[in-house]
Amino acid sequence: MATPRVPGERDDDITLPCGESVSLGELDMGMREYACSCGERHAVVMDVHPPGRFVPEEIVAVLRETVETDDDHGEFGTTHLMGIVLEEFPDQVVAEDVSENGQVGYSLVWLTDFDSRRLHGIVVELIVELMEHAISHAEDDDAASSFEEQMLEFDVDAFVEAYRVERDFEDEYDRPA
Template sequence: MAEPRVPGGRGAELDLPCGESVHVHDLDMGMREYDCACGDSHAVVTDVHPPSRFVPEFLVSVLRETVDTADDMGEFGTTHVMGIVLEEFPEQVVSENVEDDQDVGYALVWMTDFDSRRLHEIVVELLVELMEHAVSHAENSDAMTQFEEDMLDFDVEAFVEQYRRERDFTGPNDTAR
């Protein structure tokens, strides 16, 4: 008997911003980009991807110590990162809760209208903004001045290029959390 396609349930489909749709069973935990029938590639992120997919683990640790999450998702992680992206780009990001579908291996999935490299750049830009906001609340005005000076020399595209070239996606920080 065929299983009904229920939002958030087994057999869910994501309606992509490009107008195409993709069945969640066509996405796996190791996938970071989906080559769509529209001709474009769309970034794929699941809740089991570590935030170190985008930034070094030492920075993830700092964010976890600094960012107070007010939800039941636990410490700052990929779910929060993608929430920030979704908030900034609501028309270009789709997500689905598939926690009831044990066949996929993840509970949450996001797909973007842009490819994985552009998503990576966006995430880094948004995390820099988050850090700048946090530093602006510090009682030390020298810290804000130093942060702003450091950011003048920071090239997001160059960082992403180097990080993607050097990043080991099979390392110990890439285990499901």
């Protein structure tokens, strides 16, 4: 049975993977990291953040064309990317549905045990794995071979560094690349 509450009263604390907690009031939509009292920085992702936060819009467009979603979230996006991260790192990611809280401006929030730079690298690695899986099902052997050759030369860390500089993640007004 639900516990009765005073109208307007909300339990808006989220327990982080490190065991500390953060109030939803401390998280704003421009935030990419939370400096925790544990001494670490935790990546913050919200459903309103575009997937272009992690990869160029051209790649997002290809993912949307090729990945079929079977849920209420519509086309492939940040919610799906974070679902993949959560699946790979279940003990290092906290996901919270805050859709009942009309004061925050977002419906879902994820906080990770790692910082935003590490999360960015993880997301790119998981997208590459998704693409490798998709190309392995292609009937075009030349395309599969070409993709494999390109991936041998692809440096995730170098890509993430360059993309973060291009996107200027220090500025809350960053735009898609």
